Structures are given as C-alpha cells and as structure tokens.
Amino acid sequence: MARVLLNHGLRNRRPATQWLYRTAVALRRLGHQVSYPQFPNPDEPSIAQWQELLVAELELLEAIGSQAGELIFIGHSLGGLNFIQAAVDGVLPVAFDRTLLVAPADPDLLPDLPVGALKLDSPEVIAATNSYAGRLTLVGSDLDAWQPRGVQATFGDPLGVTATVIQGAKHFSDADGWGPWQGVIDWVLDPAADLTKR
Amino acid sequence: MPKQRKKRKPVAGAPTQARNQNQVFPRWIRISAVVLILMLMLSALVGAIASAPAKAASLQSTPTVSFSPLPTCAPIDTDHDGIPNNIDQDIDGDGIVNGKDPDIDGDGIPNAHDPDPASTNCDASTTPPLNVQQTNSGEQFQSNPWRIPVILLIGAGGVGYIVLRRRRGQKAKSDKVD
Known part of the structure; x- marks a missing residue:
C-alpha cells in the first residue's frame, strides 16, 4: 500500500478522461490512500495558495502513519514545479519517499509566476529538491511544447536523474489524449516498473 | 650401472600373473x-564457475534508470543528525x-x-572494505580469493595420485616379470 499525492497542472480541472483522474481511481480501487485535490484558480494560480494546499494534503497523508505505506508525490507540469518550489522554500512538513515528475514545465516559460524564477541548476534548488523528493523519477516526451530544450537537459541533467522519455506523448495532457496509463499505476506499486506502458 | 626400466609388455605369456595382478x-x-576423483574435481570446478557468472548477470541487470544517483561509498552526514546529506533537508543543521x-x-x-556545495560527494576517509565489489545499486557480494588455488591444488593432487598408482602398478608388474 502507499499514500499518494497527485498535483495537477496549469488550467487543469481534473478531467475524468486524463491519466491523473484515472490513476487516482485505479489506485483507490486497489486500496491506496490517494489525495487528488483541485488546486485553486488553475487558470491564474497563486503559488502561495497551491503550496498551502500541498502542505495541508501532505500533513493529512503523513498523519495516517507510515504503516499505510510509502509517501509518494506525483506532479504533472506546474504541479511538479509546485513541489520543487515548496522544497526550496522549506515549507513541506516531511520528505516524500518517492517523487514522480511528469512533464514538468520549463520555469522559463512561466515568468509571471514565482516558479518562473527557479534556477534548476543552482545548488540550492538541486539540494532542496533531492532532499524532499526521496527517490526522484522523471518522465517527459520528445514533443513537449512546455520543454523546448527537452526534459533531460532542463531537469534531468541538473538534478542528476536520467529521464524516461516517451515518444509522442507531448505534454501528457487531456488534449494530448494521455488517458489510461498503466505504467504510472504499476510504478506506485513498484519503482522499477515500466513507465512507458500505456 | 643403474637398472634400466623395462617397458611394459603385453603379458601374453603370463596369464596367471595378470590374473593375480x-x-x-x-x-x-x-x-x-x-x-570418483574426476567427479569431485568436476563438481568443484562447476560450482566455482556457475556461482560467479550468475551473480554477475544479476548485477548487470540492475535497473539504473530514473533513480537519483546513489553514492558508491559511505555518504556524508555533515551535521551528524543521522540523515545523510543527499536526503537531509538542512544539511549543515x-x-x-x-x-x-x-x-x-x-x-x-x-x-x-x-x-x-551540498557535500554529497563520497567521504574519502571511508572506503569500501577489501574484497567487496560494489555496484551503482549499492549491492555487495564477497569474493573468495582462495577458491581457484584450492581447486587447482585438489586437481593436481588427484592427478598426481593417479600417476603414482599407475607407476607403482607398472613397477610391481615389471619386477614380477623380471
């Protein structure tokens, strides 16, 4: 069993057809403790509000106790940056055991948000991210408009992680048709699972 | 003049002696x-060969994708709080x-x-112990440096014993023939 916190991205209203929703349902059916909240004002998000909710949900999962399993964070796009920003700010009450960042957006593309100032190659960001992420896993695609330099160059290289690149997955969004994703469900159960499996 | 060793001959003319032998x-x-000796040598050799490649194969198949780089030697804990730097949220405390x-x-x-900057490099003062091979996954196994010489010694002993017995047999036979 595991305790899983899912953090959606920008302009996302948790569509029932997207992989995040389906993953939450599948994991709950399997008996995992899953938190999948709607983060406020997704069109014009306040990172302070998003972090407040992230911290509150994490505290709730932590309160269940470690007997409920590993503490896992799965963030998509801006959701991944929300985690990194929270790690840098040191607001998270506890570190995750494992973290999966799916298509995290390049901070340079979000200059109007505080996360746009994140310098991923700075020692502070690297140390903070690794210390709160536990085992960090990174997934991206070769055709993601939110990662013009590619997931490996933008995130993998600075954070010291080899990213799993899924060909043609674009931004893993609902509009990209990224619905059922067996690989991520398997990954929750087993960190060595094949994340490319649809 | 030293006694010249006689070559072993067929004992066609002495069937009784051969039967006694x-x-x-x-x-x-x-x-x-x-x-029996050959089987013992073979089983020891097969055991030595079979265990090493199997272990090596399992180590080679260790997945290395997607995980944070693990230290290949003892991690540093700068503030001595029991949390290694690579997972410590406040490294210097x-x-x-x-x-x-x-x-x-x-x-x-x-x-x-x-x-x-984060002192996550390996602590040079603590190196892995001798005869321990360590992989990226942190898995370890002990190697036994005496295994091969012991097998060779047993093999040489076995061969020597066989040769000695054959020579003694030949000598006894030739003495009787003479």
Missing part, C-alpha cells in the same frame, strides 16, 4: 577410483533549509563558489 587391484576398483541557505554545507564557502 587384477586380484590385488581389480579393474572395477581402479576405474571407480578414477571416476543551521536551521536554514537547503533551498534558502547561501552556504548549504556550512563550510564557509558560498554555494556559488563551492565545488561541492
């Missing part, structure tokens, strides 16, 4: 002894979380000028 060392006992700390490891060198 076989009664002292019956043929089936000699064959059984040789087969000064109360400032790493993400906001201008000197993460507290060595007096600002992060921007520090070649190892």
Whole structure:
C-alpha cells in the first residue's frame, strides 16, 4: 500500500478522461490512500495558495502513519514545479519517499509566476529538491511544447536523474489524449516498473 | 650401472600373473577410483564457475534508470543528525533549509563558489572494505580469493595420485616379470 499525492497542472480541472483522474481511481480501487485535490484558480494560480494546499494534503497523508505505506508525490507540469518550489522554500512538513515528475514545465516559460524564477541548476534548488523528493523519477516526451530544450537537459541533467522519455506523448495532457496509463499505476506499486506502458 | 626400466609388455605369456595382478587391484576398483576423483574435481570446478557468472548477470541487470544517483561509498552526514546529506533537508543543521541557505554545507564557502556545495560527494576517509565489489545499486557480494588455488591444488593432487598408482602398478608388474 502507499499514500499518494497527485498535483495537477496549469488550467487543469481534473478531467475524468486524463491519466491523473484515472490513476487516482485505479489506485483507490486497489486500496491506496490517494489525495487528488483541485488546486485553486488553475487558470491564474497563486503559488502561495497551491503550496498551502500541498502542505495541508501532505500533513493529512503523513498523519495516517507510515504503516499505510510509502509517501509518494506525483506532479504533472506546474504541479511538479509546485513541489520543487515548496522544497526550496522549506515549507513541506516531511520528505516524500518517492517523487514522480511528469512533464514538468520549463520555469522559463512561466515568468509571471514565482516558479518562473527557479534556477534548476543552482545548488540550492538541486539540494532542496533531492532532499524532499526521496527517490526522484522523471518522465517527459520528445514533443513537449512546455520543454523546448527537452526534459533531460532542463531537469534531468541538473538534478542528476536520467529521464524516461516517451515518444509522442507531448505534454501528457487531456488534449494530448494521455488517458489510461498503466505504467504510472504499476510504478506506485513498484519503482522499477515500466513507465512507458500505456 | 643403474637398472634400466623395462617397458611394459603385453603379458601374453603370463596369464596367471595378470590374473593375480587384477586380484590385488581389480579393474572395477581402479576405474571407480578414477571416476570418483574426476567427479569431485568436476563438481568443484562447476560450482566455482556457475556461482560467479550468475551473480554477475544479476548485477548487470540492475535497473539504473530514473533513480537519483546513489553514492558508491559511505555518504556524508555533515551535521551528524543521522540523515545523510543527499536526503537531509538542512544539511549543515543551521536551521536554514537547503533551498534558502547561501552556504548549504556550512563550510564557509558560498554555494556559488563551492565545488561541492551540498557535500554529497563520497567521504574519502571511508572506503569500501577489501574484497567487496560494489555496484551503482549499492549491492555487495564477497569474493573468495582462495577458491581457484584450492581447486587447482585438489586437481593436481588427484592427478598426481593417479600417476603414482599407475607407476607403482607398472613397477610391481615389471619386477614380477623380471
């Protein structure tokens, strides 16, 4: 069993057809403790509000106790940056055991948000991210408009992680048709699972 | 003049002597002894060869994708709080979380000028013990440096024993023939 916190991205209203929703349902059916909240004002998000909710949900999962399993964070796009920003700010009450960042957006593309100032190659960001992420896993695609330099160059290289690149997955969004994703469900159960499996 | 060793000849003219010789060392006992020694040597050799490649194969198949790099030697714990630096949210224990700390490891060198700002490199003072091979996954196994020489010694002993027995048999036979 595991305790899983899912953090959606920008302009996302948790569509029932997207992989995040389906993953939450599948994991709950399997008996995992899953938190999948709607983060406020997704069109014009306040990172302070998003972090407040992230911290509150994490505290709730932590309160269940470690007997409920590993503490896992799965963030998509801006959701991944929300985690990194929270790690840098040191607001998270506890570190995750494992973290999966799916298509995290390049901070340079979000200059109007505080996360746009994140310098991923700075020692502070690297140390903070690794210390709160536990085992960090990174997934991206070769055709993601939110990662013009590619997931490996933008995130993998600075954070010291080899990213799993899924060909043609674009931004893993609902509009990209990224619905059922067996690989991520398997990954929750087993960190060595094949994340490319649809 | 030293006694010249006579070459073994067929004992066609002495069937009784040959029969006596076989009664002292019956043929089936000699064959059984040789087969037994060979089997012992072979099983020891197969055991030594089989265990090493299997272990090596399992180590090679260790997944290396998607995980944070693991240290290949003992990790550093700068503030001695029991949490290794690579998962410590406040590496130097000064109360400032790493993400906001201008000197993460507290060595007096600002992060921007520090070649190892978070002190996550391996601790050079603690090296892995001898005869231990370590992989990226942190898995370890012990190697036994005496295994091969012991097998060779057993093998040489077995071969020597067989040769000695054959020579003694030949000598006894030639003495009787003479």
